[in-house]
Amino acid sequence: MCAEPILTVNVGSSSIKLAAVTRDGGVPWRRELRAPEDGGLAGLPAALAQAPAAAAVGHRIVHGGPTRATATEITDRVRADLLGLADLAPLHQPPALAAVDIVRRHCPGLPAVACFDTAFHHDLPAEAARYPLPRAWCERFGLRRFGFHGLSHGYAARRAPEVLGIDSSTTRTVICHLGSGASLAAVLGGRCVDTTMGFTPVDGLVQGTRCGSLDPGLVLWLLDGRGLTRAQVADGLGHQSGLLALAGTADMRAVLRRRAEGDERCAQAVDVYLHRLCASVAGMAAAMNGLDLLVFTGGIGENSAELRAEAAHRLAWLGVAVDELVNTTTVRGADGEISPATAQVRVVVVRAREDIEIAAQTRSVLRARVRTGPTDRPRLSYPAGQQAQASRSA
């Protein structure tokens, strides 16, 4: 296998993160662009022009649909299938596929691999995956709880036991991915057994601009004669809710700062955030008959010692505790344990590294391709007049 790095493209709701990741996990090149809805995709060609030569590109694709349990090479057919899932992740899927097209145009011939947020949750037990909805609907529309942030959860599920130097085959872990989008995963011996996001990424925790779990009756009521269009309701739930609605800003740093300055609205926003977070951690623990390890990751989970300490305080009844000094100093990209030696539940901070996970999954697709030969399906077709570079994946 070649030694060139893998180019990783992570189109999230609040940023576009690019990295070149070497085989040993080094990152010789990294760029962050604005969110897709703030025009971040327009900066992609210029960023790509500065990227080092790569063996392949791995794209984070939020929704893989019901059948995709692993990463896959992006052919025209795969791309079309993924576009068909756009209304299940409207904030993420269309811009991620637009990024696929931009990279394809600027790096013709570079093998492209889709790495799915949903794949980590593919084998959720039926009790966690099924909706108690009419069976005919579930079968006709493929309704199930999919779960998201799987690239981050998958990385953290491996990294946290590594930080502690433990064998995790029976460890009951709850991973808190707290970024702009936020979700929890209950991981038992490496397998995901429950998660807070369901059919779409709007579900679950309070998020930057998304409402999280709601009474479906409320949505029906809003749609029924309240003078709101479907588009207005969708925009309200996806773009105008969450921290933004509660506190007036979706940026947790600003919410915490204003709370410290005495802003009542921000104080209440943090209370609602923590109330939902801690109730959901307890729900995840219940799915595993207990809790041994709690992991914080994502921009908020990695950096806000304040929020971690408050969450731990609320979860003390479950045996969660943090060491005040170690907690305060474990920020800005440091991975480490923050619980005291006596704690019943160990608490670890892990920097979200979707780039490492994407690169690893992409390399494993390339390896399979070398073993079995290139896919017999046509790969992504290239615009006329553009000479495809020789594939550098071997």
Ligand SMILES: Nc1ncnc2c1ncn2[C@@H]1O[C@H](COP(=O)(O)OP(=O)(O)O)[C@@H](O)[C@H]1O
């Ligand atoms: N020091 C900090 N304290 C509290 N929140 C923080 C801090 N640093 C970053 N955040 C929050 O992290 C969130 C973004 O998380 P991140 O994982 O980078 O987002 P994305 O979902 O775009 O990948 C924002 O709400 C931001 O305010």
Ligand SMILES: CC(=O)OP(=O)(O)O
């Ligand atoms: C799935 C999801 O919510 O992703 P992000 O946090 O990037 O918005």
Ligand SMILES: [Mg+2]
């Ligand atoms: Mg993210």
